[in-house]
Amino acid sequence: xxxxxxxxxxxxxxxxxxxxxxxxxxxxxxxxxxxxxxxxxxxxxxxxxxxxxxxxxxxxxxxxxxxxxxxxxxxxxxxxxxxxxxxxxxxxxxxxxxxxxxxxxxxxxxxxxxxxxxxxxxxxxxxxxxxxxxxxxxxxxxxxxxxxxxxxxxxxxxxxxxxxxxxxxxxxxxxxxxxxxxxxxxxxxxxxxxxxxxxxxxxxxxxxxxxxxxxxxxxxxxxxxxxxxxxxxxxxxxxxxxxxxxxxxxxxxxxxxxxxxxxxxxxxxxxxxxxxxxxxxxxxxxxxxxxxxxxxxxxxxxxxxxxxxxxxxxxxxxxxxxxxxxxxxxxxxxxxxxxxxxxxxxxxxxxxxxxxxxxxxxxxxxxxxxxxxx
Amino acid sequence: xxxxxxxxxxxxxxxxxxxxxxxxxxxxxxxxxxxxxxxxxxxxxxxxxxxxxxxxxxxxxxxxxxxxxxxxxxxxxxxxxxxxxxxxxxxxxxxxxxxxxxxxxxxxxxxxxxxxxxxxxxxxxxxxxxxxxxxxxxxxxxxxxxxxxxxxxxxxxxxxxxxxxxxxxxxxxxxxxxxxxxxxxxxxxxxxxxxxxxxxxxxxxxxxxxxxxxxxxxxxxxxxxxxxxxxxxxxxxxxxxxxxxxxxxxxxxxxxxxxxxxxxxxxxxxxxxxxxxxxxxxxxxxxxxxxxxxx
Numbered sequence: 001x002x003x004x005x006x007x008x009x010x011x012x013x014x015x016x017x018x019x020x021x022x023x024x025x026x027x028x029x030x031x032x033x034x035x036x037x038x039x040x041x042x043x044x045x046x047x048x049x050x051x052x053x054x055x056x057x058x059x060x061x062x063x064x065x066x067x068x069x070x071x072x073x074x075x076x077x078x079x080x081x082x083x084x085x086x087x088x089x090x091x092x093x094x095x096x097x098x099x100x101x102x103x104x105x106x107x108x109x110x111x112x113x114x115x116x117x118x119x120x121x122x123x124x125x126x127x128x129x130x131x132x133x134x135x136x137x138x139x140x141x142x143x144x145x146x147x148x149x150x151x152x153x154x155x156x157x158x159x160x161x162x163x164x165x166x167x168x169x170x171x172x173x174x175x176x177x178x179x180x181x182x183x184x185x186x187x188x189x190x191x192x193x194x195x196x197x198x199x200x201x202x203x204x205x206x207x208x209x210x211x212x213x214x215x216x217x218x219x220x221x222x223x224x225x226x227x228x229x230x231x232x233x234x235x236x237x238x239x240x241x242x243x244x245x246x247x248x249x250x251x252x253x254x255x256x257x258x259x260x261x262x263x264x265x266x267x268x269x270x271x272x273x274x275x276x277x278x279x280x281x282x283x284x285x286x287x288x289x290x291x292x293x294x295x296x297x298x299x300x301x302x303x304x305x306x307x308x309x310x311x312x313x314x315x316x317x318x319x320x321x322x323x324x325x326x327x328x329x330x331x332x333x334x335x336x337x338x339x340x341x342x343x344x345x346x347x348x349x350x351x352x353x354x355x356x357x358x359x360x361x362x363x364x365x366x367x368x369x370x371x372x373x374x
Numbered sequence: 375x376x377x378x379x380x381x382x383x384x385x386x387x388x389x390x391x392x393x394x395x396x397x398x399x400x401x402x403x404x405x406x407x408x409x410x411x412x413x414x415x416x417x418x419x420x421x422x423x424x425x426x427x428x429x430x431x432x433x434x435x436x437x438x439x440x441x442x443x444x445x446x447x448x449x450x451x452x453x454x455x456x457x458x459x460x461x462x463x464x465x466x467x468x469x470x471x472x473x474x475x476x477x478x479x480x481x482x483x484x485x486x487x488x489x490x491x492x493x494x495x496x497x498x499x500x501x502x503x504x505x506x507x508x509x510x511x512x513x514x515x516x517x518x519x520x521x522x523x524x525x526x527x528x529x530x531x532x533x534x535x536x537x538x539x540x541x542x543x544x545x546x547x548x549x550x551x552x553x554x555x556x557x558x559x560x561x562x563x564x565x566x567x568x569x570x571x572x573x574x575x576x577x578x579x580x581x582x583x584x585x586x587x588x589x590x591x592x593x594x595x596x597x598x599x600x601x602x603x604x605x606x607x608x609x610x611x612x613x614x615x616x617x618x619x620x621x622x623x624x625x626x627x628x629x630x631x632x633x634x635x636x637x638x639x640x641x642x643x644x645x646x647x648x649x650x651x652x653x654x655x656x657x658x659x660x661x662x663x664x665x666x667x668x669x
Contacts, residue, residue: 053472103456159652162399162452163600167648170590170641178634296460304451336471340466345457349449356447 015285034354038304041350042322049342055333067204068321076212082320083219083281084109084274088298089305089312090226097230098263099243100151104165106295107172108268112139114176117286118184120197120279126346131200136218136276141209143272144265146172155257161264169295177288186285193287194349203281203331215281226270227309239263255308271295297344304348319344377591377624378617379578380405380571384595385613386519387567389606390560391598393533395540396444398564399455402592403462408433408572410466413485413583414473422486426512426573433569434562441558459592467585481582488512488578510578512570519567523606527659536560537604568592590641591620597644601651612647618639 047057058210068078088105095102102108124131150168153159167330181192203213230236241249248257278290301319305312317342326340384401391398398404411432416425440458443449470476488510526533538546539556546553575591576583594616602609619640625635 008629101452130447153649153652157649157652159649160600162647163597163648166593167641167645169596170593171638171645174634174638176633182632273535293460293463299456302462303456334472334475336468338464338468338471341460342468345461345464348457349443350451352449353443353447356449360446 011018034351037354038347038351039318042347045343045346047340049339050333050335053335056337060329060333060335061170063326063332064327064329065321067331068324071212072206074324076207076210078324079216080210080212080282080318081324082316083213083215084277085144085294085297085301085320086219086313086316087277088271088274088294089220089301089316090223090309091267091274092138092298092302093305093307093309093312094226094230094239094270095147095263095267096302097236097243098239098259099246100154100260100264101162102147102150102165102264102267102271103162103299104147104150104168104172104268104295105271105274105298106291106293107165107169108143108146108271109275109278109291109295110173110176112143112272113278113290114179114194114275114286115139115142116201116276116279117194117197120201121195121285125198125200128200128204131198132203132280135201135272135280139272139276140269143275144269145329147268147271148261148265150268151261154264155260156298173291176286180286180288190219191287193285196285197279201280202284211282213281215277219277222270222273223309223313226266229266230309235262271298297341300344300348304344304351343346377620378514378614379509379572380588380591381595381617381620382484382516382593382610382613383512383547383571385420385598385602385609386516386523387564387571388596388599389523389602389604389609390533390536391564393536393540394557394560396451396560397455397599398440398561399452399596400440400458400462400592401455401564401568401596402590403455403458403460403463404433404436404565404568405515405572405575405588406466406586406590407436408569408632409576409587410469410572411569412573412577413480413581414469416486416577417482417484420484420486420487422577425486425577426488426570429569430566433565433567437562437565438558440565444555444561445554463586464585470583470585478584479584481588484602485581486577487581488574489641510574512574512578520606520610527606539596546564571595588668594620594644597648601647616643619643626627 019164046061050057050060067074069075088109091108092102092105115119119135119138120131120280123134146168150159150161150164153164154161158206177192180194184194186193186195203215203218206212206214206216228236230239238249238254239262240261241254242256242263243251246256249259274294275291278294279286283290297319301315302312306316322343323337323340326337326343330337331341384405387404388398388401409427412425413431415428415432416422419425419428440454444451444454469479474480490510491514534550535546536556536559538549538551539553539560543553546556571591572588575587595613598609598612598616601612623633623636623639626633
């Protein structure tokens with residue numbers, strides 16, 4: 001971005017240029033300031049927690065980071081793990097933007113994973129591209145249908161979507177567990193898994209031994225498409241207006257119901273695809289604990305990104321590195337890898353409390369100055 | 375009957391936060407911390423009484439912090455609650471591993487269990503006996519709280535102040551009340567009782583702690599709170615219904631209904647109830663105060 005600026009700005013008098021760079025720097029600081037603050041909080045938290053375990057903080061963190069982004073294969077591994085999370089977070093953020101708090105990402109991911117595993121195992125084998133497309137499409141439909149139903153309940157019958165999506169998580173996950181343990185269980189295996197999908201329903205690895213598959217391109221396309229849909233398209237504008245003020249949206253002729261159901265549907269479809277990626281890009285089958293809380297991670301990340309698609313992508317990247325680093329730290333020390341979740345929770349609270357905290361500090365300063373004046 | 379207690383306690387915990395319009399959706403997380411605290415304090419001090427007391431104290435302290443976060447620092451209560459749920463899941467696993475080096479379940483002979491009490495006269499009666507007698511002190515406490523809450527709603531200024539803090543803060547402030555203190559108080563109450571609910575799970579019914587052992591009970595309690603819309607009796611009734619549904623899920627034979635389907639029961643009831651409530655209520659159902667994503 002900074003490389004483009006000299007080309008774009010017409011050189012003017014020296015004075016105004018200095019002025020503009022100063023204001024640019026200020027606006028940049030305003031934008032980056034919160035990010036720096038939250039990262040600093042995260043770092044302090046990490047240092048404290050690692051210190052509490054009796055390890056030297058900085059070398060441990062560096063070792064973790066080396067594990068996460070030290071060389072090309074480890075970057076690929078980190079990225080590969082984050083792929084489904086990108087899609088799910090975009091999905092959740094999209095729904096937030098239209099004021100629909102889709103807490104049911106976890107359930108929709110399970111539904112999508114189950115759908116993809118069944119499509120992959122019982123249909124085919126066939127041409128790889130087609131089979132993969134079919135898997136993703138079916139899981140998008142499944143996740144979308146679940147979310148659309150919940151969205152419809154909210155839009156038409158005014159059933160609170162926070163609670164309904166929350167409860168749907170458990171219903172869907174238990175139902176999938178039932179399917180995987182009883183009627184659709186792989187008889188060759190003990191635990192609750194479905195049959196392995198055909199080879200043609202798996203993404204191929206880009207870099208061997210890293211699990212980074214060509215699903216990367218699908219994820220990039222989906223993220224870009226979601227960004228465009230949410231921030232640049234007319235539909236996205238309607239959805240955003242519905243989220244900011246449904247009364248205003250209704251007054252200017254936006255169909256609030258349709259916006260709510262639509263955004264939930266797309267959100268659920270993205271979560272479903274995230275579930276499909278879990279199956280087709282790494283696991284190869286459905287098992288009862290396939291999600292490992294990715295849906296909840298997505299909910300947190302979408303919150304901290306304030307539902308902005310671009311910052312959502314950045315935060316997922318940061319979180320993927322954090323999580324991978326936490327795993328690395330777990331290997332060199334006894335610090336459990338749940339460190340990353342604790343950090344992200346702390347960061348979110350710090351980020352949401354920041355405005356309040358700063359105004360409190362400012363108030364205290366004022367009181368201090370006043371008391372000194374006396 | 376046993377499963378009713380944690381749900382009832384958690385639901386009662388959440389009730390005042392609904393009055394102050396700071397509905398705490400972090401019940402699940404607070405309960406999980408309570409369960410963990412019960413086991414840890416119990417293991418350290420070797421007595422069930424000390425464990426319960428310390429868990430309540432820890433709960434009350436977290437309630438102060440939480441209340442301070444949402445009032446003074448203006449953190450959205452919904453976001454804070456969701457984060458609390460996830461944080462609790464991660465933090466208990468983290469502590470379990472770093473303090474005890476255990477993965478999954480912590481069970482040790484040193485963990486005390488809360489004594490159960492038999493009521494002399496009722497104990498012999500066939501149906502009533504097992505229903506009313508032979509429970510932990512926390513179960514009886516939960517029913518005492520129900521009675522206390524019923525009385526308090528009718529006759530005390532405190533409840534009126536709590537409700538005013540939610541419905542008309544300006545009026546409360548004008549009448550000389552402290553809105554912030556009421557909101558924090560509601561959270562303190564919420565966390566203390568959630569801690570009890572968790573302790574009932576971990577050292578009342580069992581003597582162990584498992585990762586994620588609350589298993590959605592907090593959300594079921596939340597659903598009960600939403601249904602009752604501030605009414606104590608209805609809340610109690612819903613908690614008992616959900617408790618029975620959970621009990622059925624555990625007791626029913628695997629050959630009749632698959633266990634997963636049976637476990638779905640409380641969630642399904644809650645879900646259907648939510649839809650019915652939204653359809654039948656005049657003012658258009660209940661909304662959780664979610665933040666708007668302003669640009």
